Amino acid sequence: MLTNATIDSALRLALDEDAPWGDVTGEAFVPDEASARAALRAREDGVLAGIEVFARAFGLVDDEVAVDLRSSDGAPFGSGDVLAMVRGPARAVLRAERIALNFCQRMSGIATLTRSYVDAAAGRARIADTRKTTPGLRAFEKHAVVCGGGHNHRFGLSDAVMVKDNHLAVLAGEGADVSEAIRAARARLPHTTVIEVEVDRLDQIPAVLDGGVDIIMLDNFSPARLREGVELIGGRAIVEASGNVTLATIGEIAATGVDVISSGALTHSVRAVDLGLDLSLEN
Structure with missing residues (x-):
């Protein structure tokens, strides 16, 4: 804010x-x-x-x-x-x-x-920013995104749980089960805290859903794979698309049925x- x-x-x-x-x-x-x-x-x-x-x-x-x-x-x-x-x-x-x-x-x-x-997405998906902002100026840049009709993703690391590929790599290195890790985190977190998990393959989705996540980010998926991911998730979690989002691609991404499209380009480029x-x- x-x-x-x-x-x-x-x-x-x-x-x-x-x-x-x-x-x-x-x-x-x-x-x-x-x-x-x-x-x-x-x-x-x-x-x-x-x-x-x-x-x-x-x-x-x-x-x-x-x-x-x-x-x-x-x-x-x-x-x-x-x-x-x-x-x-x-x-x-x-x-x-x-x-x-x-x-x-x-x-x-x-x-x-x-x-x-926002205009290119034509109301089919929410457009959101990321944490790829100028250090010290995040509040200004996120305010500007809202002025343009977009929405803010989490403001920082304290706002929400977002498990990215490097977090999953740590879990895999420790031999942890992803579904169990999500459930254990849910039990420790306040009931108001949402959990988002980033995946970069379709075969990661079932375990994430089994853990009971709120949001699944499909990272660097092609439009065809995004459609498959949306169908596989089947409304059991909010679907976010991210990665390689440009004005040239956002219309096709929005047409896949995802709920949110996040783009670092809104602020970093x-x-x-x-x-x-x-x-x-x-x-």
Whole structure:
């Protein structure tokens, strides 16, 4: 969840990284009394995310900067649209500009890409993100996925049980029975905790189902194998597809009958949307 505290913490780190000893250019060339007016303008089509983060960056630099939001997170925009107006001391506006844009451009890029995936799935499956996020910025990136119409997978390792291939390798090395291991874990866990198991072969599914899992992830399955997996599971668990999910493949994957499609590309391979801050001095 993207909280005000998380936003302020990340923005302060970014602002300190950008100007640890002040903005030497602004202080040398911009008069202290100068005021500026600036428009946040889209230079291409997209879906907005991070507009509140954009506004907060200016407020942390100088609370005399006023930001008038013209759009909201999750809203589509077209090239040339004005998404916000910024007014205040010119030095402060210039000091916060790059940080504000960095967050809003990247988050909008994630929201825009997510919307493309959601549209391609055409309502046949839920589109979800993964933990393949920028370290320290997970809350921002997962918020952006939701702005694009997607859903969040677990936020982190503390949220849910997800048994992946390396966990299964450890169990196999110990000679453990997968079904028994799942049942034993269920007995120890709170009743509100779901258990998901990743499989990469059809012959792994019966033992996982016998253990009583809630979700089965079919990892790197072809569309034909996904259909077989969905039929074999037969509604006894939520079916998630993952691996090699792209805009070119997601429609075919969604048509196999899976319930969820998760893709790390939503956050780890995104291109920032082109937004600009067009500034002019006020008299």
